[in-house]
Amino acid sequence: MMAPESSSSASKDYVAGIAAGVATVLIGHPFDTIKVKLQTQKRSAIVSEYRNGFHCFLQIISREGVRGLYTGATPSFLGMSLESSLLFGVYTQLRTAFQEHMVAGLMREYRCTVLCPTELIKCRLQAQVKGGGSGILSLQVYDGPVDCILRTVRSEGVGGLFRGFSATFAREALGNSAFFLTYEASRSYMLRSLGLPTRRFKDSNETRFENLSEGSSGRSAYKNHLIEAGVGIASGGLAGTAFWLTILPLDVAKTRIQISHEPSQSRNPFVHVRKINKEFGVRGLYAGLGPTLIRAFPANAASIVTWEVVSKFLAGHF
Numbered sequence: 001m002m003a004p005e006s007s008s009s010a011s012k013d014y015v016a017g018i019a020a021g022v023a024t025v026l027i028g029h030p031f032d033t034i035k036v037k038l039q040t041q042k043r044s045a046i047v048s049e050y051r052n053g054f055h056c057f058l059q060i061i062s063r064e065g066v067r068g069l070y071t072g073a074t075p076s077f078l079g080m081s082l083e084s085s086l087l088f089g090v091y092t093q094l095r096t097a098f099q100e101h102m103v104a105g106l107m108r109e110y111r112c113t114v115l116c117p118t119e120l121i122k123c124r125l126q127a128q129v130k131g132g133g134s135g136i137l138s139l140q141v142y143d144g145p146v147d148c149i150l151r152t153v154r155s156e157g158v159g160g161l162f163r164g165f166s167a168t169f170a171r172e173a174l175g176n177s178a179f180f181l182t183y184e185a186s187r188s189y190m191l192r193s194l195g196l197p198t199r200r201f202k203d204s205n206e207t208r209f210e211n212l213s214e215g216s217s218g219r220s221a222y223k224n225h226l227i228e229a230g231v232g233i234a235s236g237g238l239a240g241t242a243f244w245l246t247i248l249p250l251d252v253a254k255t256r257i258q259i260s261h262e263p264s265q266s267r268n269p270f271v272h273v274r275k276i277n278k279e280f281g282v283r284g285l286y287a288g289l290g291p292t293l294i295r296a297f298p299a300n301a302a303s304i305v306t307w308e309v310v311s312k313f314l315a316g317h318f
Contacts (some may be wrong), residue, residue: 012314014089021084021308025076028299030069032076033060035295036126039255053291072122074145080119085258086111087176088307116168117161119259121148127259155261167254167269168179175247181302183239196224232308233301242299244292249273249285 034056041049050056060068125148128141142148152160154296188198244251257265266272276284 009315012087012318014085015314016310017085017088018305019310020082020088020303021081022077023082023302023306024075024084025297027302028295029073029076030057031291031295031299032068032122033071033290036123036255037122038288038291039252040123040127040259053288053294056291071129072125072145075118075121075125079115079122082114083111083259084303084307086114094127112165112168112172115133115172116163116165119254120152120161120163120166121145123147123255123258124152127255146255156263162271163260164254164258166267167250167257167272170269171250173253174250178246179239179243180298182242183235186238187231187235189232194227194231196227229305230310232305233297236304237297239304240296241293244289244296245301248289248292249276252276252285252287 037056037060038050038053050059056068065070124242125142125145142151149161156163191198250269250273251270253276256266256272256276257269273285280287
């Protein structure tokens, strides 16, 4: 059983994770909407509805307004908040006992149980095209997330909400390992290069975030806070880039699996990866790469910085 102090510390880690998830969706969801539409558009090897990410952005604004960029945001807020809470909470709690890449893989089954259905709802809402167009779901217009859930359960059963679970599992296992390895390596490298102490966890029950300005005062402390924020933004952005470069082909396969209504279609993500590669080559496997990489820095940097700031605030005030 956890000691009261340890339990309190763990609660703060999970709360900070929820805040990180909210920040990620606020900043990154418009880019995610563009990515999903690029991944799911009907196209041949010659003709595509959207020429690129910017053209897709203009089409969404023209048809649906700014609100269209946040289509599917409700399930995203729920799913990302819970997923980030588990991801960052477990990562921080267990980092003293395991290497980063091992911790990143822990609890992925539980996170995917939450993430898979919320992403399925999000993707189906994002992929449908309102006001014309030729998206894969252009004929299946949902009124909102609740309507999407009800229709999915009615036509596919409760198991339909978990379509794409294996693809989500594979994506999270590989992607989060790349994310945390890159985050820790880049953060430590930048802090060492600046002559500042890197974070060290000596005891699982102690406060997990050392203040880089410890022992400093006044202007020096303020400067170190700014440096720390800059390092967090840079390392968070690099980590997000590493995540997507590693798993985008799996994400394309996952999206196609989740928006499909065909019961006979394979749910093996690697079958879809091979099929997409055969039809469209590497370009098809990395559909949506542009907006995804643009999203990686602001969204993941916001996630990391929010996590760090909220954790330190909670540690200092509660």
